[in-house]
Amino acid sequence: MGLKAALSKPFAAFVIKGINRWKKNAIKAQEDTLLKIVGAAKNTAFGKDHKFAGIKDYADFKKQVPIRDYEELRPYIDRVVAGEKDVMWKGKPQYFAKTSGTTSGIKYIPISKESMPEHIKAARNALLTYVHETGNVRFIDGKMIFLQGSPVMTKKNGINVGRLSGIVANLVPAYLQKNRLPSYQTNCIEDWEEKVDAIVGETIHQDMTLISGIPPWVQMYFDRLAARSGGKKIKDIFPNFELFVYGGVNFEPYRAKIEASIGRKIDAIETYPASEGFIAYQDKQDDKGLLLLADAGMFYEFIPADEFYNDHPSRLSLAGVEIGVNYVLILNTNAGLWGYVIGDTVKFVSKDPYKIVVTGRIKHFISAFGEHVIGEEVEHALLSVANEEGVGITEFTVAPQVNTPKGELPYHEWFVEFASFPEDMAAFSKKVDEALQKKNIYYFDLIEGKILQPLIIRSLQKDAFVRYMKVQGKLGGQNKVPRLANDRKIADDLSSFITRPEDEEQRRIN
Template identity: 80%
Template sequence: MGLKAALSKPFAAFAVRQINKWKNNAVEAQNKILQKLIHSAANTAFGKDHHFGEIKTYEDFKKKVPVRDYEGLKPYVDRVVAGEENVLWKGKPLYFAKTSGTTSGIKYIPLSKESMPEHIKAARNAILTYINETGKTDFVNGKMIFLQGSPILAKKHGIDVGRLSGIVAHHVPAYLQRNRLPSYQTNCIEDWEEKVDAIVDETMHENMTLISGIPPWVQMYFDKLSEKTGGKKIADIFKNFSLFIYGGVNFEPYRAKIEQCIGKKIDSIETYPASEGFIAYQDNQKDKGLLLLADAGIFYEFIPADEYHKENPVRLSLGEVELDKNYALIMNTNAGLWGYSIGDTIKFVSKNPYKIVVSGRIKHFISAFGEHVIGEEVEHALLSVANEENVEITEFTVAPQINPKEGALPYHEWFVEFSSMPKDLITFSKKVDEALQKKNIYYFDLIEGRILQPLIIRTLQKDAFVNYMRSEGKLGGQNKVPRLSNDRKLADALEKFII
């Protein structure tokens, strides 16, 4: 056992003791954070506009601070981007994390000197918690790869701007730098395919033990590795590869293909990082729920998903949530985001401690006829049948077809890229439709009432989604294919890839 591996166990035990202090008192931790956030931002422009000096309780806070998405908060963010101080948070941000919004164009998410360390600590603690639970430390001595955005930062009124993953690259602890790949030069390559090719060349002969990234782009890396080595499994290329860390999308649609590509079962850690804050991570290998980070400078609120679009939706604090109910996640952060709707929906799977699963996007749904089908439901329907029938899925998305030809009933149109095809696509489609009806009573009623006909699956060419993302300039990085759309924009673009 190397020195790093030996030292990691007591370090992990210490970290877990610190985590347990707030983990077992999460509601109290949240109350303290709310008070601290309000006090810290009382003299900012936002704090003055929203009378922070008068806020004593969460009920006061809800009356003073409305829920907003990025568009709603943008007038304040624009002032920060223009160089003004003390707008949303005291002083100026350390960074702006640059993201591409679906409605807002480019978004600039502030990262402060208080919030940035929480991102790093959470990523570190996810690994330390795993070490403490499993006792496994060998991976610490090998090479670790983090598939991420370019670390090259631009300047905007004196503030560094870049992708979150590129910003985080500047904060990797010194004791990990020697083990970390790819090199800085390779990480700076902007073209994603060129970058992945360079990463393959740089890593294929190394002792890779830990790999981290968004599943579809890790899959691309694995495919290129396998191609370069004459079809070898990843486990044969990297004999000691033992830990996969992922986040950003649900892993389940990619699990079967990635595990087959690796050639053996390995441990994995799911994380829930966002530019707005590091929200949760998996802290137990036997439990797929993610531990909500209740002491990380973020005060969370939860709006029942069916209330979200109402004028005055119900807003709940952590102590008021129920299990197995869809909530829109609202964040108040130590970087100055207030009543901020991140756009995700989550469900609580435990309240002791508080653990969540990500169930979808509040804006990614199909409700062309009032069915309000969400991401979690379509993923379950497709994957449950695929697992039953030994079918492998590369990627998929779903959209409504409201005006089918020749007067047929409308339907949900599924665009699926298969790694291995069903023996009978018609039977497979019927089973997926029945699975979706069981998950969504409104969809069931529409099928039964002959308002909709059963779903139709369109089989796509190999690499259809990669080619689509390339055409949109969104290949790689933090970019993801939406599972659901309530319009036909993505569906129409994919029609040319139908087999």
């Protein structure tokens, strides 16, 4: 056992003591965080405009600070991007995390000298929590790979700009640098396919023990490793591979294929990082709930998802949440985002401690007829049936089909790339539809009332989603395929990848 591995256990025990203090008093930690960040920003332009000096508690805060998305906060953010100081947070940001929005184009998310350490600490603590729980420190002595965006920075009015993962790549602690792959030069490659090939070349003969990244892009890495090694399983290429760390999307649609690629089950940690802040991570191997980080420089608010588009929706602090309710997550951060709609929806699965699961995106839903089907529901419907029947799913997305030919009833159209096919596609589709009806009563009513016909599954060609994302310029990095859309843009683009029935039959035979 190396020195780092030996020291990690006592260090993990020390860190866990601090985590347990705020975990047991999460509401108090949130109340303290709110007053701390409001006090720090009271002399900023935003703080003066919203009377921060007079805010004494959450009730005062709600009166002064409305809920806003990026576009609504843009007048302030544009001033920050232009180089003005003391606008939303004291001084100027340390970085801008550059992200892509569906309606806002490029977004510049401020990261301050106060918020950046919280990103690093949360990522570290996720690993230390695992060490403390399992006692496994073997992975610490091996090589670790983080499949991420380029660390190359640009400047905007004197402030460093990059993708969040690229910014973090520049801040990996010195004690991990010798363990870390790929090389800086390889990490700087912009073309994702070229980059993955280079990473394969650098890592295939290394002792990889930890691999981290968004599941679909990790799967691409595994596929290319297998191809380069003559079809070997990952466990045979990396016999000491111990831990998979992932985030950004629900792992379940990818689990079966990734585990098949590895050749055995391994431990995994789910994380919930965002450009706006590191929100939660999995702290127990046998519990899929993510521990909400109540003491990480962010004050959270929650709006019931079914009220979000109301004129006056309920607006709750952590003290007011209930288990099982789908909430839109609102952030207030020590980088100067206030009443900020991050766009994600979450559901609490525990209040002792406070744990969440991410259920989707508030703008990623289907409600062409009032059904308001969300990501969590379609994932459950498809995967529950696929797992029951031993069907492999590579990727999928769902859209409404309203303009049907020949006067047929409209329906939900599912675009699915199968890793292994159902024996009977019609029977499989029927089961998925029934599973969705059980999850969403509004969808059930529309099917029963003959407003919608049952869903239709379109089987897509191999690598259809990879090719689609490449055309969109979103291959790799932190980019994800939306599970749902309330329009036909993605669906229409994917239609050219639909397989013919005879192709499907031939692939089943082969």
